[in-house]
Each structure stands twice: as structure tokens, then as C-alpha cells.
Amino acid sequence: MKVAIVGGGIVGLSTALNLKNEFRDSKITIIASSFEDTTSHVAAGIFRVASSFSGPTDEITWKWIKDSYEYYDDIRKTEEAALAGITNVSGYIFAKSSPYAIKNQWMEKLLPIYRKVTPEELKLVEGGWKYGSFFMTILNETSLHLPWARQKLILNGTVLVEKTVNSLKEITKNFDLVINCSGLGARELCNDRHLVPIRGQVTKVKAPWIKTFFYGENDTYIIPGFNGICTLGGVRAFDSENREFCPHDAASIRERCVKLIPSLSKAEVVRHMTGLRPHREGNVRVELEKISDEFSSKMVVHNYGHGGYGVSTAPGTAKYAVELAKETRRMSSKL
Ligand SMILES: Cc1cc2nc3c(=O)[nH]c(=O)nc-3n(C[C@H](O)[C@H](O)[C@H](O)COP(=O)(O)OP(=O)(O)OC[C@H]3O[C@@H](n4cnc5c(N)ncnc54)[C@H](O)[C@@H]3O)c2cc1C
Incomplete structure (x- = not known):
């Protein structure tokens, strides 16, 4: 195929990795405008x-999330984990305005540790926090x-x-299946x-002393990564197409993060x-569509629209997309 x-x-x-596992003799071509300049490279990982992340039903959404976590957790247990940029990370989410900010219906059900913090933990970082959760999860360092x-x-x-690719029709004629x-x-x-588009901006700093992640309010986060590099964020500008670096956003990110952890004021900016x-x-759209031209019709599997959670959920939606692809193969072999 x-x-x-x-x-x-x-x-x-x-999706390509999952497909190769399921269809060992398939010949896969990945076509991309760029393999380096993608949103995936920017992600904190x-x-x-979030509780708002949605597939077509809650049952399918849960399956995507669970399959994704299990996929990464399996890599985490192998010798390849460091090469693949996969590790465990633990930390805190704090809030002042509402207890809802620290709740998460998916993560509470999924992660091995997701608990309310103690009154002492609320004072771990500056901010006068009223609510907090501690959890352990996976970090995917996408640059690795x-x-x-x-x-x-x-x-x-x-x-x-x-x-x-200018149109999907342009490539359907040369392939049995397009994803x-x-x-x-x-x-x-x-x-x-x-x-x-929801615009985001982060600052990578050298801060090897940070071992725990912290989320505060107004999209503020500090996430330790590999090789002592820490991601400081962030920004969520709805419907903004602008990918230019914004010095005002950078200053605001720095100020908010330093307020949480003052030692970050001396962290050197990497990029x-x-x-x-x-x-x-x-x-998120993971579904089949029949695309026809005057000569033939071909099935396309769509797998896009992951918003702020694509690094987390890609393995699960990939598995689902490949299951849809299998269904089309079964249907066409019956004809
Ligand atoms: C600041 C920031 C922080 C984030 N942090 C996290 C996080 O901590 N955890 C998390 O889970 N997610 C996070 N995300 C979200 C995550 O990055 C995205 O959900 C994810 O990268 C989407 O992956 P994708 O493969 O769909 O898109 P992309 O990575 O954008 O890849 C799209 C690909 O399609 C190609 N393409 C597009 N159009 C065409 C065309 N016409 N022809 C050929 N190729 C085409 C592009 O060149 C590219 O290769 C963050 C995002 C941002 C911006």
C-alpha cells in the first residue's frame, strides 16, 4: 500500500510510526512544507x-489520551528514553481566582499521582496561592x-x-491512501x-537548578527540560496569525516567571x-473523507486540530487514524 x-x-x-507498525509492507512518504519549522518544535512538551480537549465523544477522547500516555510511558521505560526526549517530570499548578483552575478531569483519572497540595506547599513559591495540585506526568522534549x-x-x-501540497486531490492520484x-x-x-491559530511564545533559559515544574495564573509556566534548559511561558493569543517574536511578551513572561521563582532572574536566555x-x-478532526475527481475516488484520513495539546495526544489520535485507515482497507477488499 x-x-x-x-x-x-x-x-x-x-501517525507514520503507528502506520508502519500496523502495515509493515506499506510504502510511506511524508510530505511537509517543513520538517524543522513546525509548531511541534516550539511546544513545551x-x-x-486540559479538560476542554475534545474528540467526537468523551469515550473516544479518553481513549486518545490514555493510548498517548501509555505510548510515551512505554518509551520512558526503555533505554531509548533519553534519545527520544522522554522522561518523567513532577510539579505544581497553583491558582488564586478559582479552584477549577487546578482541576483536570482527564489527568486526575490518568496520572499515577494527581493530588491536592498541603497548606505548606501553597507557600513553596511566591504568589499568595489559595488552591494547588501536585502531579507527575511525562515530558516530551520535542527538539530530541x-x-x-x-x-x-x-x-x-x-x-x-x-x-x-496545494490540494489533497493533487496527491490522491499517486497514492492508495492519504493521511x-x-x-x-x-x-x-x-x-x-x-x-x-492560538499564538504562543516561550523563552528557553539555562536553569539547571530547576527540577520541578510550576504553573501559575495568566498562562505562566516554568518547565524544566533536558540538559538544564528550562521553558518559560507563556502566551495564548486567540485568532492571532503573528509568528513574529514580541519583546513585550518576552518581558511579561520573564517578569511573571521571576515573580514565581526569583532565582530565574539570573538565568541566561538561550532563545x-x-x-x-x-x-x-x-x-479535533480525526475522520474519513472520500475525495473524488473525474477518474476515481480515494479515502483521506484527517488527523488535525490538536490545539495546545498535540504533543500530548498525537500518539493516541495517530492510533485512531490508523484504525480508520484499516477500516477503509477492509471495506475496499470486500468490494
Ligand atoms: C508555545 C507553545 C507551547 C506548547 N506546549 C505544548 C505542551 O506543553 N504540550 C502539548 O501537548 N502541546 C503543546 N503545544 C501544542 C502543540 O505544539 C501542537 O498541538 C502540535 O505541535 C500540533 O502538531 P501538528 O503536527 O498538528 O502541527 P505542526 O507541528 O504545525 O505540523 C504541521 C506540519 O504540516 C505541514 N504542512 C502544513 N500545511 C502543509 C501543506 N499545505 N503542504 C505540506 N505540508 C504542510 C507543516 O510544514 C508541518 O510539517 C504548544 C504549542 C505552542 C505554540
Whole structure:
């Protein structure tokens, strides 16, 4: 089976890896405008899926989240974990305004530790916090994970092509199956008006002494990563197309993070990064569509619109997308 996957971010690569496992003799080509300049490279990479994250039903959403966690947790237990950029990380989320901010229906059910903090823990960082949760989760350092996934795919025969696809029809004629993992690019490819960019910006600093993550209010977060590099965030600008670095956002991020942990004032800045989260109003789209031209019709599996949670949930939606692909194979073999 000749398969084209459009998109070389976390969703496209995770889908290709799952597909290769399920269809060992498939010939996979990943076509992407870029394999390096993606939203996936910007992500802080923490496995934390908000309660609002939605698939078509709660049952399917839960399956995506659970399958994703199990996939990463299995890698975490192997010798490859460090190479793949996967590790455990623990920390706190604090809030003042509302107890809802520290609750999370998916994570409370999934993670091995998710508990209310003690009154002493509320004083661990500055801020006069009223509510808090402590949890242990997975960290995916995408600057390691994405090259690791690409290398794995190249070794098993996957072809990576850097090219912009102008329409899905343009490639359906050359492949038996197309899987669309184009993130925000699906706005044009599918004319999907439900996709909205949510602009984000982070600052990477050298802070090897930070071992615990902290979330405060107003999208403030401090997440320790590999090699002593810590991600400071953040920004969530709904419907903003702007990927330019904003010095005002950088100053605000720094100020908010230093307020939480004053020692960060001496942390050296490594780089600033910006990205557009591919948010889809309603739900993430993982579904089949028949695309026809005057000569033939082909099935396309869509897998896009993961918003701020694509690094966390990509392995689960990838598995689901490949199950849909299997269904189309079964249907076509019966005809
Ligand atoms: C600041 C920030 C922090 C984040 N932190 C986290 C986090 O901690 N945890 C988490 O789970 N998520 C996080 N996210 C969200 C996460 O980054 C995204 O959900 C995820 O990267 C989406 O992956 P994707 O593969 O769908 O899209 P992308 O990574 O954008 O990949 C899309 C791919 O499609 C290609 N493409 C698009 N259009 C075309 C076309 N027409 N032809 C060919 N190729 C095309 C692109 O070149 C690219 O290769 C964060 C995002 C931001 C911005």
C-alpha cells in the first residue's frame, strides 16, 4: 500500500510510526512544507491535556489520551528514553481566582499521582496561592523527539519529501491512501473555517537548578527540560496569525516567571520561540473523507486540530487514524 502523510510535525510523525507498525509492507512518504519549522518544535512538551480537549465523544477522547500516555510511558521505560526526549517530570499548578483552575478531569483519572497540595506547599513559591495540585506526568522534549522519530522512520524505509501540497486531490492520484496531518495547514487544504491559530511564545533559559515544574495564573509556566534548559511561558493569543517574536511578551513572561521563582532572574536566555497552536472549534478532526475527481475516488484520513495539546495526544489520535485507515482497507477488499 502506498501511503502519503501530509505534515511532518508530531502528529504526522506519530501517525507514520503507528502506520508502519500496523502495515509493515506499506510504502510511506511524508510530505511537509517543513520538517524543522513546525509548531511541534516550539511546544513545551508537557503531557497535560486540559479538560476542554475534545474528540467526537468523551469515550473516544479518553481513549486518545490514555493510548498517548501509555505510548510515551512505554518509551520512558526503555533505554531509548533519553534519545527520544522522554522522561518523567513532577510539579505544581497553583491558582488564586478559582479552584477549577487546578482541576483536570482527564489527568486526575490518568496520572499515577494527581493530588491536592498541603497548606505548606501553597507557600513553596511566591504568589499568595489559595488552591494547588501536585502531579507527575511525562515530558516530551520535542527538539530530541522529532529528530528521533524521523530517524526511526528513515531507517524503516519511509521517504521524507519537503514540499508544499496545494490540494489533497493533487496527491490522491499517486497514492492508495492519504493521511492529512497538516495542523493549521488544513485551513487551506480542507477549507476548514473551524481552525483557529492560538499564538504562543516561550523563552528557553539555562536553569539547571530547576527540577520541578510550576504553573501559575495568566498562562505562566516554568518547565524544566533536558540538559538544564528550562521553558518559560507563556502566551495564548486567540485568532492571532503573528509568528513574529514580541519583546513585550518576552518581558511579561520573564517578569511573571521571576515573580514565581526569583532565582530565574539570573538565568541566561538561550532563545525565544513562537508558534501557532492549531486549535479547532468543536473537536479535533480525526475522520474519513472520500475525495473524488473525474477518474476515481480515494479515502483521506484527517488527523488535525490538536490545539495546545498535540504533543500530548498525537500518539493516541495517530492510533485512531490508523484504525480508520484499516477500516477503509477492509471495506475496499470486500468490494
Ligand atoms: C508555545 C507553545 C507551547 C506548547 N506546549 C505544548 C505542551 O506543553 N504540550 C502539548 O501537548 N502541546 C503543546 N503545544 C501544542 C502543540 O505544539 C501542537 O498541538 C502540535 O505541535 C500540533 O502538531 P501538528 O503536527 O498538528 O502541527 P505542526 O507541528 O504545525 O505540523 C504541521 C506540519 O504540516 C505541514 N504542512 C502544513 N500545511 C502543509 C501543506 N499545505 N503542504 C505540506 N505540508 C504542510 C507543516 O510544514 C508541518 O510539517 C504548544 C504549542 C505552542 C505554540
